[in-house]
Amino acid sequence: MNNQTVTKKTVRISLFVAIALIMFLLESLIPPIFAFAPGAKLGLANVVSLCALILLGIIDAFLVVIIRCLLASFFTGNVVALMYSLPSSLAALTTMTILYVFVFDKISLMCISFVSALVFNFVQLCIASVVVANAHVLFMFPLMFLASAGAGIFVGLVSYYFVRHLPSSVYR
Amino acid sequence: MNVKKIDKIKYGRPIKILDLAFIVGLVMLSIFALLFLFNKKGESVQVWKQGTLIKTVSLNQNTQLHLDIYDGHLLIVIENGAVWVEEADCPDQICKKTGKISRVNQTIVCAPYNVFLRVIGESDLDILN
Numbered sequence: 001m002n003n004q005t006v007t008k009k010t011v012r013i014s015l016f017v018a019i020a021l022i023m024f025l026l027e028s029l030i031p032p033i034f035a036f037a038p039g040a041k042l043g044l045a046n047v048v049s050l051c052a053l054i055l056l057g058i059i060d061a062f063l064v065v066i067i068r069c070l071l072a073s074f075f076t077g078n079v080v081a082l083m084y085s086l087p088s089s090l091a092a093l094t095t096m097t098i099l100y101v102f103v104f105d106k107i108s109l110m111c112i113s114f115v116s117a118l119v120f121n122f123v124q125l126c127i128a129s130v131v132v133a134n135a136h137v138l139f140m141f142p143l144m145f146l147a148s149a150g151a152g153i154f155v156g157l158v159s160y161y162f163v164r165h166l167p168s169s170v171y172r
Numbered sequence: 173m174n175v176k177k178i179d180k181i182k183y184g185r186p187i188k189i190l191d192l193a194f195i196v197g198l199v200m201l202s203i204f205a206l207l208f209l210f211n212k213k214g215e216s217v218q219v220w221k222q223g224t225l226i227k228t229v230s231l232n233q234n235t236q237l238h239l240d241i242y243d244g245h246l247l248i249v250i251e252n253g254a255v256w257v258e259e260a261d262c263p264d265q266i267c268k269k270t271g272k273i274s275r276v277n278q279t280i281v282c283a284p285y286n287v288f289l290r291v292i293g294e295s296d297l298d299i300l301n
């Protein structure tokens with residue numbers, strides 16, 4: 001790998017991290033859409049994870065997600081949130097990767113992001129149940145499920161239209 | 173990256189019929205699960221703090237519970253058969269946003285303070301006694 005490709009890679013990763021952080025900040029400004037599920041968000045930053053996986057490749061996508069989680073928790077000053085966001089984001093990205101590499105084209109992008117949103121929320125609930133040492137937290141899963149269905153479909157459609165309207169000179 | 177796959181996204185359709193069936197099926201399943209899980213009115217509420225059950229309060233009375241945790245506090249209100257968190261000093265305020273709960277198996281979680289509320293029914297009380 002020569003110097004030029006390394007620089008290109010670094011710039012691309014930092015661009016995606018910057019976009020993800022802006023999405024994260026914008027999302028905290030809008031009121032919660034899924035009022036019935038406590039703490040559920042639209043997950044706009046996951047649009048960036050999915051697009052990074054498609055446009056940058058697997059290793060770079062993992063880098064983007066790890067850096068995004070670290071910086072987001074430093075910016076908000078809420079380091080406890082890292083305990084929730086990092087494992088669940090990584091689990092969601094792993095799901096996306098497996099589905100995208102092995103079964104993509106049989107299933108659509110929307111379905112990939114739907115399943116990864118489910119995994120995201122499930123891991124988050126598992127962490128919460130470990131933290132309060134009570135498995136009854138998992139009773140909330142059907143509620144979170146409905147929220148993650150909405151969020152997953154939204155994220156999938158946004159990623160689809162993003163990739164669709166991207167000029168091919170960007171990735172070729 | 174894989175240019176072939178990106179082209180497949182670009183020129184493919186956003187939704188495939190099989191995916192739609194899969195998603196709709198799972199959503200229906202979760203709605204049924206919700207109806208099944210939360211179909212009974214609760215009798216009392218358990219208050220768990222740091223992994224231990226500290227109190228079981230009947231929902232038929234109107235009371236307030238004050239919990240001191242670390243450097244903050246939590247105010248739990250029980251009124252007209254429902255329970256909710258009125259005041260919390262935790263940073264994320266998710267317990268407050270959860271709102272009122274009154275049906276069996278409904279929960280309120282305050283992760284930063286490690287507090288957990290759970291509504292239980294008559295049959296659960298029998299097991300405890």
